[in-house]
Amino acid sequence: MTGLLERASLTAERRTRELAELAGGEVVDLLVVGGGVTGVGVALDAASRGLSVALVEAGDLAFGTSRWSSKLVHGGLRYLASGDLRLARESAAEREILMRRTAPHLVHPLPIVLPLTPDVPATSALVTRAGLGFGDLLRRGVRTPSTVLPPPRRLSAVETLGMVPGLREAGLRGGLLYWDGQLVDDARLVVTIARTAAAFGARVLTRVRVLAVRDDAGTGPDTDTGTGTRTGTGAGVRSGGGLGPAPIAVQALDTLTGRHCRLRARAVVNATGVWAPGLAPEIRLRPSRGTHLVLPAAVFGGTPTALSVPIPGERNRYALVLPQGDGRVYVGLTDVPTDEVTEQPVPDHQEITQLLNVVSGVLATPVDRADLLGVFAGLRPLLDGPDGRTADLSRRHTVHVGPNRVITVVGGKLTTYRRMAEDAVDAAVAQASLDAGPCRTGRLPLVGAASRRTLASVPAPRRLVARYGTQAPAVLELARHDPRLLEPVTTGVDVTRAELVFAVLHEGALDEGDLLDRRTRIGLVPADRAAALDAARDALSYRAAHTS
Numbered sequence: 001m002t003g004l005l006e007r008a009s010l011t012a013e014r015r016t017r018e019l020a021e022l023a024g025g026e027v028v029d030l031l032v033v034g035g036g037v038t039g040v041g042v043a044l045d046a047a048s049r050g051l052s053v054a055l056v057e058a059g060d061l062a063f064g065t066s067r068w069s070s071k072l073v074h075g076g077l078r079y080l081a082s083g084d085l086r087l088a089r090e091s092a093a094e095r096e097i098l099m100r101r102t103a104p105h106l107v108h109p110l111p112i113v114l115p116l117t118p119d120v121p122a123t124s125a126l127v128t129r130a131g132l133g134f135g136d137l138l139r140r141g142v143r144t145p146s147t148v149l150p151p152p153r154r155l156s157a158v159e160t161l162g163m164v165p166g167l168r169e170a171g172l173r174g175g176l177l178y179w180d181g182q183l184v185d186d187a188r189l190v191v192t193i194a195r196t197a198a199a200f201g202a203r204v205l206t207r208v209r210v211l212a213v214r215d216d217a218g219t220g221p222d223t224d225t226g227t228g229t230r231t232g233t234g235a236g237v238r239s240g241g242g243l244g245p246a247p248i249a250v251q252a253l254d255t256l257t258g259r260h261c262r263l264r265a266r267a268v269v270n271a272t273g274v275w276a277p278g279l280a281p282e283i284r285l286r287p288s289r290g291t292h293l294v295l296p297a298a299v300f301g302g303t304p305t306a307l308s309v310p311i312p313g314e315r316n317r318y319a320l321v322l323p324q325g326d327g328r329v330y331v332g333l334t335d336v337p338t339d340e341v342t343e344q345p346v347p348d349h350q351e352i353t354q355l356l357n358v359v360s361g362v363l364a365t366p367v368d369r370a371d372l373l374g375v376f377a378g379l380r381p382l383l384d385g386p387d388g389r390t391a392d393l394s395r396r397h398t399v400h401v402g403p404n405r406v407i408t409v410v411g412g413k414l415t416t417y418r419r420m421a422e423d424a425v426d427a428a429v430a431q432a433s434l435d436a437g438p439c440r441t442g443r444l445p446l447v448g449a450a451s452r453r454t455l456a457s458v459p460a461p462r463r464l465v466a467r468y469g470t471q472a473p474a475v476l477e478l479a480r481h482d483p484r485l486l487e488p489v490t491t492g493v494d495v496t497r498a499e500l501v502f503a504v505l506h507e508g509a510l511d512e513g514d515l516l517d518r519r520t521r522i523g524l525v526p527a528d529r530a531a532a533l534d535a536a537r538d539a540l541s542y543r544a545a546h547t548s
């Protein structure tokens with residue numbers, strides 16, 4: 001295990017060394033721009049096919065949308081409702097892969113109850129039940145056993161209240177219970193994929209911003225590179241065809257040192273999400289903001305069951321109450337078209353009020369602003385389509401080969417990142433005639449993954465196993481000579497100091513923000529973040545203190 005731990009380790013020293021190698025003129029097969037789930041997925045796919053890979057990320061891993069999601073691994077129910085069977089099946093298949101092969105440590109089954117309140121007419125309950133039945137057929141079709149995701153069923157009112165004690169009893173006819181996958185944390189998935197890619201030799205370089213791409217083949221924007229745009233699932237991407245092997249040059253800035261550098265690669269994949277048009281102006285996106293509230297779990301009776309509450313007046317739109325297992329729940333989510341693409345989107349007053357009102361409508365004791373511990377919002381990188389509302393725009397992905405040979409992969413979902421990566425790497429291999437093996441990620445366990453049975457016997461607290469899998473003992477090991485590291489970083493927060501130190505030693509955390517906002521999610525509650533700042537600083541100085 002130590003071998004893998006070391007090979008997968010991302011550190012400040014490794015970053016400096018590897019960036020110097022690239023800036024020194026080395027040409028890699030594939031340069032990936034963007035360290036969200038899509039970019040790290042591409043890096044892993046390519047590195048595990050035997051290609052030389054570098055990934056550059058302007059901020060930190062999971063700096064963009066990938067840390068603001070609902071943290072669900074969807075089976076595609078939503079797409080069934082909109083009639084997109086192919087996308088629904090793809091989601092169910094990717095959920096199966098994540099839950100049973102590649103990341104069983106990070107994704108667990110989540111029970112979800114849709115309460116049948118007076119606001120849910122009997123006919124819509126019937127339609128929803130039929131939809132859940134179809135979703136279950138998909139589950140069976142992709143061979144996810146009912147021991148992992150049980151089939152949906154109708155609950156009596158008593159059973160519903162037993163599962164979600166905070167619900168209002170008056171008028172409750174019962175509930176619909178169904179199951180889906182829930183990530184322990186989205187940013188943790190990103191970091192785990194990045195570390196797995198690093199174990200295959202990928203260079204994962206944060207704080208490196210791409211400023212421009214220049215096509216050294218001299219094909220220029222007028223050259224027909226076969227701008228094959230492909231959406232969603234299915235076979236075959238048109239290659240750029242007929243291009244010479246000259247590398248593509250990328251101008252980049254090391255934002256830690258302020259130094260500019262020139263990186264060279266045979267193929268470049270643009271995985272910059274809502275920022276994709278920056279490197280591929282021909283791509284048109286319609287970003288949409290989705291907001292979540294952070295509330296104490298106690299206001300929902302401390303239940304581990306999620307709630308799905310139909311939004312009054314909307315078709316197929318639900319507010320979700322998502323327990324996080326650390327005394328918090330997230331309540332989401334809105335869908336607000338926006339032209340403002342920022343690193344940290346800010347929810348507006350109306351979104352917060354709407355979410356509070358929808359969930360209050362089903363609770364015995366309504367929630368209000370005084371209950372809020374925090375809020376967060378992210379931007380969906382939705383592809384522009386014929387004038388639908390953003391809520392209706394397809395969640396499919398596209399692989400697009402631009403006139404400058406840059407391959408853009410955008411759209412999709414966290415759940416389908418692996419499929420997006422496979423399609424993007426297929427396109428890069430075809431375009432640059434790279435010598436690569438077939439995609440293997442469908443069967444490639446991420447760092448820390450093991451069967452549920454093996455995970456159950458890992459000698460470490462369950463909380464750590466859910467985050468680090470088989471590597472949880474390595475986190476504990478840090479505290480062998482310093483038991484203080486097993487203390488929580490601050491009162492009311494479960495994260496231990498050892499986790500922060502592990503993030504510095506193995507997960508590429510370079511500053512307090514990396515530790516508090518991405519390796520852990522302490523920062524989602526501003527008061528906790530402030531209280532944990534000193535612990536983060538201690539963790540950052542740990543390396544210096546223990547290597548001198």
Ligand SMILES: Cc1cc2nc3c(=O)[nH]c(=O)nc-3n(C[C@H](O)[C@H](O)[C@H](O)COP(=O)(O)OP(=O)(O)OC[C@H]3O[C@@H](n4cnc5c(N)ncnc54)[C@H](O)[C@@H]3O)c2cc1C
Binds near residue numbers: 060067070273
């Ligand atoms: C509110 C919300 C809830 C969601 N919930 C779910 C869910 O529950 N389940 C699910 O499956 N999906 C969900 N999604 C969708 C999912 O989160 C996104 O599809 C996914 O995270 C997009 O990842 P990405 O890597 O493409 O983009 P990003 O995560 O945004 O990554 C792009 C990266 O590129 C970097 N970058 C940008 N420009 C440059 C540059 N010039 N040089 C270097 N780096 C650059 C950015 O810093 C960023 O880190 C949700 C989305 C939202 C907004």
